[in-house]
Amino acid sequence: MRDVLGRFSLRARLLLLTACLLLAGLTLVSAVVSDHLERYQLGRTDGRLRSLTAIIARMPSTGPPPAGDLRDRTDLLDPALDLVGAPYLVYLGPNGAVVWGARSTRLSNAALPPPGELRAIPADGTAVTLRAADGSVRWRAVARPTTGRDGTVIASAPLAEADATIARLRTSSLISGAALLVLLTAAGWFALGRGLRPLRRIEHTAAAIAGGDLTRRVPVIAPPSTEIGHLAASLNTMLGQLEQAFADRAASEARTRAFVSDVSHELRTPLFVIKGSTDLYRMGGLPGRADVDEAMRRIDREATRLTALTEDLLLLARLDEAPEGQxxxxxxxxxxxxxxxxxxxxxxxxxxxxxxxxxxxxxxxxxxxxxxxxxxxxxxxxxxxxxxxxxxxxxxxxxxxxxxxxxxxxxxxxxxxxxxxxxxxxxxxxxxxxxxxxxxxxxxxxxxxxxxxxxxxxxxxxxxxxxxxxxxxxxxxxxxxxxxxxxxx
Incomplete structure (x- = not known):
C-alpha cells in the first residue's frame, strides 16, 4: 500500500486522505441520523401501541369484543384502525388461539405476522419486531393481558412507512454526500494546488542550485510565522552555509595549490644550486682547491636554507594540528x-x-x-x-x-x-x-x-x-x- 501511495504526488495523497476522511465523516453522520430517526419512529409507534393495548385490555366485558358487525363495515373499520395507528388487532384466548381479530382491508393475510409469532409476544407491554408471513415488511407489536377475562390483546402496526422514510433519508444522504464529496474534492484540488505553490517554487530554486547556481535563494513566499515561512528561512540559512562552505573549500584548495607551488619554488632553487655544484665537480669543472671550497660553501648555504625551511614547515604543521603540544x-x-x-x-x-x-x-x-x-x-x-x-x-x-x-x-x-x-x-x-x-x-x-x-x-x-x-x-x-x-x- 505504501508503495502504491508513493507513486502519487503530495497533492494527490493529501487530497485522497482528505476525501477518505470526509467520506468517513459523512458516512458516520448519515448512520447516526438514520439511527436516531429510526429510534424516534419506533418509539412513537411503540407509544401508540402501548396506549391502545392498555385501553382495550381494561374494557369491561365478559366475552370477546363484539366486533363481528364492525368487520363488515370496512368504511368504518379502516379509518378507525388508521386513526388509532394499529391496522391489525388480535385477541388471543387462554389457550393462545386467535379468538378475534380486526385488520385493515388493505392488508392481505400474507402481509400479516404469522399467528405463531403473535403467541410468542411477551404480555408485559414490551414492543417487539416481527416479520410478515411473506417477509415483505416488518411489524411492531405490543401485547397486554386483559382485565376481567383470561386473554391477551395484541396491537400491531407495519413499519413499511418508517422503513421507507429511513430508506429515503439514506438515499438522499448518499446522493447529497456524493455530490458534496465531489464538490469538496474539486475545491480541495484547487486549494491544495494553491497552497503547495510555494513548495513548487522551493523545488525550482533547489533545481537551480543543483544545477550549480549557489547564489539562488528561496523567495519570501509566506509570512515567517507560517510553516512555509519557517521552511523558506531554514532553507535560505542552509543555502547560505552551503555557499560559504563551497567558497571556503574553493579558497582552501586555492591556498593549497599556492602553498604547493610556493614550496616547490622555494625547494627548487637550493636544490638546483646543490645539483649544479655537484654536476660541475663530477664533470671536472672545479679543477682548483679554491673552486671546490667555493662550491662546498654554496652547497652548505643552500642545505642550511633547506633545513631552516623544512623546520619552519614542520613547525607550522605541528601548530595547525596540536598547537598546545608545542x-x-x-x-x-x-x-x-x-x-x-x-x-x-x-x-x-x-x-x-x-x-x-x-x-x-x-x-x-x-x-x-x-x-x-x-x-x-x-x-x-x-x-x-x-x-x-x-x-x-x-x-x-x-x-x-x-x-x-x-x-x-x-x-x-x-x-x-x-x-x-x-x-x-x-x-x-x-x-x-x-x-x-x-x-x-x-x-x-x-x-x-x-x-x-x-x-x-x-x-x-x-x-x-x-x-x-x-x-x-x-x-x-x-x-x-x-x-x-x-x-x-
Missing part, C-alpha cells in the same frame, strides 16, 4: 623579550635609533606578566624585529613598546619605514607571501614564513599578532597575550 609554559614577563629585542636591533644596525616605551608609545615600559613558552615567544619577537630590520632602510627609527592594555599583555614593534598598502597588509600573514617579490634570498630575505609562524605561535598561546600600517607612514606589529593569572604564578 609549548612549554612558565611564568615570565615580556619586558625581558623587549629589552633583548632592543639590543638585537642595535647589534644589527648601530645607526638605528631604538626606543623602549609603553604600549602605544606613551609612558615607560610596564610589566607584562604572562604564562607562556619563553623560547617560542622569543622566536615571535625575533621574527618581528627581523621584519622591521629587513624592510626598512638603515638608520630608520624603531620603537618597542611593552606593558598592558585592555586587560592584555602587549609587546609591539613599530617602525617609521615605507609601510604597506592595504592589499599587502591583508596578505602579510599568508604563508610564503613576500611584499617584495624581487628581493632575493641572498640579501637576507626569508621564504615568507616568519610572520605566519609568529601569528601561529601567538594564537597557540591564546593571543594574536596584529598589524597597523599605512603606506608611507611605517608599520606597527602588536603581540597581545592573556595576562598571567595570579593562581598560575
Amino acid at each position: 609549548l612549554d609554559r612558565a611564568p615570565m614577563d615580556l619586558r625581558t623579550l623587549a629589552n633583548d629585542a632592543r639590543h638585537d636591533l642595535r647589534a644589527l644596525d648601530p645607526s638605528r635609533p631604538v626606543e623602549l616605551t609603553g604600549p602605544g608609545g606613551t609612558g615607560t615600559p610596564g610589566p607584562a606578566p604572562v604564562h607562556a613558552d619563553e623560547s617560542r615567544l622569543r622566536q615571535v619577537v625575533t621574527n618581528l624585529v627581523g621584519n622591521a630590520a629587513a624592510h626598512t632602510p638603515p638608520g630608520t627609527p624603531v620603537r618597542i613598546g611593552v606593558g598592558t592594555a585592555n586587560g592584555r599583555a602587549v609587546l609591539e614593534v613599530a617602525d617609521e619605514g615605507p609601510g604597506m598598502t592595504s592589499e599587502q597588509a591583508d596578505r602579510v600573514f599568508d604563508r610564503f607571501y613576500r611584499t617584495d617579490r624581487s628581493r632575493t634570498h641572498a640579501d637576507g630575505a626569508n621564504a615568507g614564513l616568519g610572520l605566519p609562524i609568529a601569528r601561529s605561535l601567538a594564537r597557540a598561546h591564546g593571543g594574536d599578532v596584529e598589524l597597523e600600517t599605512t603606506l608611507g607612514e611605517g608599520a606597527r606589529f602588536r603581540l597581545t597575550l592573556p595576562l598571567l593569572d595570579t593562581q598560575q604564578a
Whole structure:
C-alpha cells in the first residue's frame, strides 16, 4: 500500500486522505441520523401501541369484543384502525388461539405476522419486531393481558412507512454526500494546488542550485510565522552555509595549490644550486682547491636554507594540528623579550635609533606578566624585529613598546619605514607571501614564513599578532597575550 501511495504526488495523497476522511465523516453522520430517526419512529409507534393495548385490555366485558358487525363495515373499520395507528388487532384466548381479530382491508393475510409469532409476544407491554408471513415488511407489536377475562390483546402496526422514510433519508444522504464529496474534492484540488505553490517554487530554486547556481535563494513566499515561512528561512540559512562552505573549500584548495607551488619554488632553487655544484665537480669543472671550497660553501648555504625551511614547515604543521603540544609554559614577563629585542636591533644596525616605551608609545615600559613558552615567544619577537630590520632602510627609527592594555599583555614593534598598502597588509600573514617579490634570498630575505609562524605561535598561546600600517607612514606589529593569572604564578 505504501508503495502504491508513493507513486502519487503530495497533492494527490493529501487530497485522497482528505476525501477518505470526509467520506468517513459523512458516512458516520448519515448512520447516526438514520439511527436516531429510526429510534424516534419506533418509539412513537411503540407509544401508540402501548396506549391502545392498555385501553382495550381494561374494557369491561365478559366475552370477546363484539366486533363481528364492525368487520363488515370496512368504511368504518379502516379509518378507525388508521386513526388509532394499529391496522391489525388480535385477541388471543387462554389457550393462545386467535379468538378475534380486526385488520385493515388493505392488508392481505400474507402481509400479516404469522399467528405463531403473535403467541410468542411477551404480555408485559414490551414492543417487539416481527416479520410478515411473506417477509415483505416488518411489524411492531405490543401485547397486554386483559382485565376481567383470561386473554391477551395484541396491537400491531407495519413499519413499511418508517422503513421507507429511513430508506429515503439514506438515499438522499448518499446522493447529497456524493455530490458534496465531489464538490469538496474539486475545491480541495484547487486549494491544495494553491497552497503547495510555494513548495513548487522551493523545488525550482533547489533545481537551480543543483544545477550549480549557489547564489539562488528561496523567495519570501509566506509570512515567517507560517510553516512555509519557517521552511523558506531554514532553507535560505542552509543555502547560505552551503555557499560559504563551497567558497571556503574553493579558497582552501586555492591556498593549497599556492602553498604547493610556493614550496616547490622555494625547494627548487637550493636544490638546483646543490645539483649544479655537484654536476660541475663530477664533470671536472672545479679543477682548483679554491673552486671546490667555493662550491662546498654554496652547497652548505643552500642545505642550511633547506633545513631552516623544512623546520619552519614542520613547525607550522605541528601548530595547525596540536598547537598546545608545542609549548612549554612558565611564568615570565615580556619586558625581558623587549629589552633583548632592543639590543638585537642595535647589534644589527648601530645607526638605528631604538626606543623602549609603553604600549602605544606613551609612558615607560610596564610589566607584562604572562604564562607562556619563553623560547617560542622569543622566536615571535625575533621574527618581528627581523621584519622591521629587513624592510626598512638603515638608520630608520624603531620603537618597542611593552606593558598592558585592555586587560592584555602587549609587546609591539613599530617602525617609521615605507609601510604597506592595504592589499599587502591583508596578505602579510599568508604563508610564503613576500611584499617584495624581487628581493632575493641572498640579501637576507626569508621564504615568507616568519610572520605566519609568529601569528601561529601567538594564537597557540591564546593571543594574536596584529598589524597597523599605512603606506608611507611605517608599520606597527602588536603581540597581545592573556595576562598571567595570579593562581598560575
